[in-house]
Amino acid sequence: MKYTKKQRQEKLQNKIIENPFITDEDLADFFSVSVQTIRLDRLALSIPELRERIKHVAREHLDDVKALPEEEVIGEIIDLQLDKEAISLLDIKKEHVFSRTGIARGHYLFAQANSLAVAIIDEKMALTAKASVHFHRRVKEGERVIAKAEVKGTKDGKTIVHVVSNVKEEMVFYGEFSMYRSGK
Template identity: 60%
Template sequence: MMGKKEKRQALLKQLISETPFIKDKDIAKKLNVSIQTIRLDRLELSIPGLRDRIKDIAYHNLKEEIRSLPIEEVIGEIIDLELEKSAVSILEIEEKEHVFSRNQIVRGHYLFAQANSLAIAVINDELALTSKANIHFLKQVKQNEMIIAKAKVKGTDLGKRRTTVEVESFVRDEIVFSCEFEIYRSNLIGLKGEDRKVTSLI
């Protein structure tokens, strides 16, 4: 017969198996225990934390899909990608170098870098470069918050080989950053009816 701890750990494994991106604090609420208990259970079960789970899934599922830059060079973790259409990435603001020491507000270039690398990653081209960016910083982001960036391809000027990608970044459900990128591309693969491969992690 399973004891209380064994039952909890079995439920923990099931929750993470069904929802790989669930946070420790959300698991703790569901199981009515402390976050520390969940972390100890994960260690005993050799289950990595959220960040490492995301990296592992993203790396194995997307490394062959992204053509425009190595997945290791993407700022944030891409969790959804449909080439020439849309993409989603997340960036957890946990490190001290991400923020100003005086007020713990995120440095703006991290918001831009996450959005810019996502705009490039969504392009189905081995050479995709940022040509222009119209940036709007809309709200401060603080340390320990998670930024969700969502990219949408708006259209392509075939003559100029420029694709417009709109990226909006959110903390919870509130928009904090937006940018319209103009991306130069070396070819027009994926724009004339070729099949598009779709990879989704959510």
């Protein structure tokens, strides 16, 4: 179905409110228009681009990473509430995929999730004791992986962190990490 420009801009605003992680490319697909058109719509509506949008939304509850320097996190942290929850983005590029298949190598999805599980810990040091991970579907070059970590509690003195990674609305990875923390 084709919308008028006015209809599209209204709908676009709602789509972005519903899902602040939606990319211009996804919006262009959804409305069957070019990415350029979406950019012009955003300009008209004064909606900043995805990265800025998320940072702006997230900034008010973005704690500082404690357990490692932020640049050692794999992916970009866009939300962090220490010992509660955290979100990071990883754009899958050429260097992350198997050359033959273009499929993301498992250890990059693991690394994104694992560094988020370290970053979420409210201590100067955190180390992974155990991890149980499931790769649900193949991730391809060009896809954006959004990992959400949540602290689930304590077991045998370790902090349990669950991480779910999605591409768009689809789960691609799930991991449970058991984390040592200094001082606890």
